[in-house]
Amino acid sequence: TTISVVSLSLSLSLSLSLSLSLSPSPSLPNWSRYVSKAARKTQLEFDYDGPSMKTSVPGPRSQHVSSQNVGAINFFCNYEESRGNYLVDVDSNRMLDIYTQISSIPIGYNHPALLKLMANANSLSTLVNRPALGILPPENFPEKITESLLSVAPSGMTRVQTMACGSCSNENAYKAMFIWYRNKERGHNIPSDEDLSTCMINQAPGCPDLSILSFMGGFHGRTMGCLATTHSKSVHKLDVPSFDWPIAPFPRLQYPLEEFTKENAQEEARCLEEVEDLIVKWRQKGKPVAGIVIEPIQAEGGDNHASPDFFRSLRNIAHKHGCAFHVDEVQTGGGSTGKFWAHEHWGMDDPADIVSFSKKLLTGGYYHKDELQADKPYRIFNTWMGDPSKNLLLAEVLNVIRRENLLEEVMRSGKALLNGLYELQAQYPGILSRARGQGTFCAIDIRDDATRNSLLLKARDKGVLLGGCGDRSIRFRPALIFKEYHVHIFLNIFNDVLAQHK
Numbered sequence: 001t002t003i004s005v006v007s008l009s010l011s012l013s014l015s016l017s018l019s020l021s022l023s024p025s026p027s028l029p030n031w032s033r034y035v036s037k038a039a040r041k042t043q044l045e046f047d048y049d050g051p052s053m054k055t056s057v058p059g060p061r062s063q064h065v066s067s068q069n070v071g072a073i074n075f076f077c078n079y080e081e082s083r084g085n086y087l088v089d090v091d092s093n094r095m096l097d098i099y100t101q102i103s104s105i106p107i108g109y110n111h112p113a114l115l116k117l118m119a120n121a122n123s124l125s126t127l128v129n130r131p132a133l134g135i136l137p138p139e140n141f142p143e144k145i146t147e148s149l150l151s152v153a154p155s156g157m158t159r160v161q162t163m164a165c166g167s168c169s170n171e172n173a174y175k176a177m178f179i180w181y182r183n184k185e186r187g188h189n190i191p192s193d194e195d196l197s198t199c200m201i202n203q204a205p206g207c208p209d210l211s212i213l214s215f216m217g218g219f220h221g222r223t224m225g226c227l228a229t230t231h232s233k234s235v236h237k238l239d240v241p242s243f244d245w246p247i248a249p250f251p252r253l254q255y256p257l258e259e260f261t262k263e264n265a266q267e268e269a270r271c272l273e274e275v276e277d278l279i280v281k282w283r284q285k286g287k288p289v290a291g292i293v294i295e296p297i298q299a300e301g302g303d304n305h306a307s308p309d310f311f312r313s314l315r316n317i318a319h320k321h322g323c324a325f326h327v328d329e330v331q332t333g334g335g336s337t338g339k340f341w342a343h344e345h346w347g348m349d350d351p352a353d354i355v356s357f358s359k360k361l362l363t364g365g366y367y368h369k370d371e372l373q374a375d376k377p378y379r380i381f382n383t384w385m386g387d388p389s390k391n392l393l394l395a396e397v398l399n400v401i402r403r404e405n406l407l408e409e410v411m412r413s414g415k416a417l418l419n420g421l422y423e424l425q426a427q428y429p430g431i432l433s434r435a436r437g438q439g440t441f442c443a444i445d446i447r448d449d450a451t452r453n454s455l456l457l458k459a460r461d462k463g464v465l466l467g468g469c470g471d472r473s474i475r476f477r478p479a480l481i482f483k484e485y486h487v488h489i490f491l492n493i494f495n496d497v498l499a500q501h502k
Contacts, residue, residue: 044481046112047084050489051463052094059091082109085479085486087465095460096489099467103299103331103477104359106397107406111481117396126389133162133385134378141388148395154341154355154367155348162365162386166330166358167221170293172380173354173366174225177291177324178210179379180372184322189375210290211243211282213275213323215250217301217470220293220328229293232301232470246278246289250298251306255434268310275314279321291324291354292317296342299331302470303443305436308346315351324372327352334360335401335480338411338439345438360480362390362397406480414439416484417476420491428498431455434473442476443469451501458497464490 058075065076081088085108087097097105107114117123131137149160161176163169183189191206199206214220214229221227222236228243230236251268254260279289294314298304318325332342334357343351353372358364363386374380401407418437421444425432434445446452452472459466469475478486 044084044108044483046110047108047481048086048094051086051096051493052092053461053463054093055091057089057091057093057095057460059089059093061090065090079109084108084110085482093463095463095465096486096493097465098476098478098482098490099465100477100479102359102467103336104362105479106334106360106362107400108479108481111400113396113400114393117392123389123392126392130384130387130389132383133388134381134383138388141391144388144391144395148391148398149361149363149365149367151398152340154343154351156350156352156369157355157367159370159373160365160367161380162363162391163358164382164384164386165364166356167223167226168382169330169356169358169364169366170220170226170229170326170328171223173326173356173368174212174229174291174293176354176366176368176372176374176380177212177326178208179374180324181210181288181290181322182208183375209287211245211287212326213246213248213278213282213289213292215248215294215298217250217298217304218293218295218328219298219300220295220330232298244287246282248275248278250294250301250304251310253305255436264307268306268313272310272313272317275317276321279317279323289321289323291326293326293328295328295330296332296345297337297438297441299475300469302473303436303441303475304470305438311343311346311351312348315348318353324353326354326356326366328356330356330358330364331477332441333357335407335410336360336439336441336477338407338414340407342438342441362394363387401480404481409483410439410480413478413482413484413487414442416487417442417490420487424491424495424498427495431498431501437476440476440478440482443473446472446474448472455497455501458501459494462493462497464493 062075076090078088078090078092081092085096086094087109088094097109118127126138133141145160145162149162153160161172163172195206197206198204212229214231216231218229219232219236220229222230224240225243227237227240228245231247249271251264251271253264253267257264275292282289292314294311296311315325327343329341329343333355334340337345339345341355343355354366354368356364356366365386414437417440418435421432421435421437421442425435425444431447431451432444433447436443446455449472452468452474456466456468456474467475467477
């Protein structure tokens with residue numbers, strides 16, 4: 001297997017304190033007051049037995065610490081005491097975490113397999129020495145990449161370029177698409193003297209007027225190029241200059257899906273037609289579309305879904321017009337939809353030219369076809385290009401996923417979660433609507449933003465951490481070890497919150 005320059009990133013806070021007690025939890029309480037079907041009673045050996053709340057959140061200690069540093073911080077955490085599906089804060093509040101650091105914890109907090117790995121003396125060098133991977137990688141790095149990232153490579157992908165985070169993964173993937181497109185236009189990869197001189201003063205042809213087509217509601221990061229393709233919330237983009245790149249509508253499906261088959265098919269056809277129109281229009285403007293970027297499920301933008309047929313047709317449009325097709329799996333990758341990659345649900349042998357990742361894979365980066373390999377050293381480059389210690393962790397995470405059949409667990413838990421959301425929206429039709437999801441990657445709409453935010457805070461004070469997305473949705477992003485009985489714990493607490501909501 002050919003391996004391009006690779007790297008890894010920090011997306012999980014690693015505790016080096018290995019004194020955590022890993023004794024089995026007490027037997028679970030009876031959480032059957034809401035759910036008619038009894039939960040499976042398998043127990044995680046390192047999980048707590050349920051939420052335990054001492055104060056409202058943020059509690060006194062969190063408020064004291066945050067008096068000097070406010071902003072986006074929700075509360076301060078005690079990661080040493082957090083276990084499995086439960087996050088503990090500095091006030092000793094223990095919460096069932098169904099948001100998991102914005103979808104980035106793959107197998108729970110302080111998993112014994114990861115603690116054991118980090119206690120191994122052979123891992124210490126990787127922890128204390130952070131190399132500039134692009135120029136001085138460790139000897140075992142290609143082997144570790146093969147064990148981890150390349151072992152779960154998407155269909156048709158033989159190369160991986162690792163990076164530090166989701167935004168820089170997408171940013172560099174965009175660069176790769178532009179480089180590929182220009183070399184294709186030239187018919188070779190040798191720039192002219194004019195190319196070399198004009199790029200130094202930000203002028204064409206060295207800095208060409210190319211574009212990337214993205215979708216309304218999409219989120220691809222907060223760096224400059226990524227922001228031009230991010231269209232989820234104004235707070236991300238306000239006051240930052242951007243590019244004149246095309247923005248297509250993303251399908252707005254009606255639910256339940258089985259009742260709106262015709263309408264949803266028409267909506268997807270409308271969006272696909274608009275994509276083709278925009279590609280033609282931007283070519284006529286002298287800013288041809290070098291690539292199309294899309295999420296399999298728009299996450300930050302509101303958990304917006306489209307059918308496999310929509311994505312297959314979009315892939316064909318990219319082929320037709322000579323555009324690279326970039327699937328952003330930063331939030332959807334890693335197993336939470338029941339398949340390791342969400343695009344696997346499309347059933348395609350050739351789903352993409354580039355697939356970017358981060359979050360649950362613990363390192364950022366992108367897989368790509370051979371032809372999108374950078375043609376010269378340093379074109380896709382930075383100092384660290386990640387952190388090899390995260391590759392060690394990822395290899396062990398993948399071992400746990402395979403050993404414990406966690407993708408099957410995700411399907412079981414996801415079915416219970418979605419069915420529970422269906423029941424709750426039937427019970428509270430004035431508050432809840434549009435329950436949707438794949439695996440445990442689920443969401444539900446709340447009647448308005450104020451109600452959504454109130455429910456999130458009330459659930460948190462009762463011991464359940466959830467996240468919002470879009471204008472009025474709640475998104476569910478549990479770890480892969482989230483089991484059916486955790487679903488029932490959540491449903492009971494959320495039912496209580498809804499019942500008490502005025």
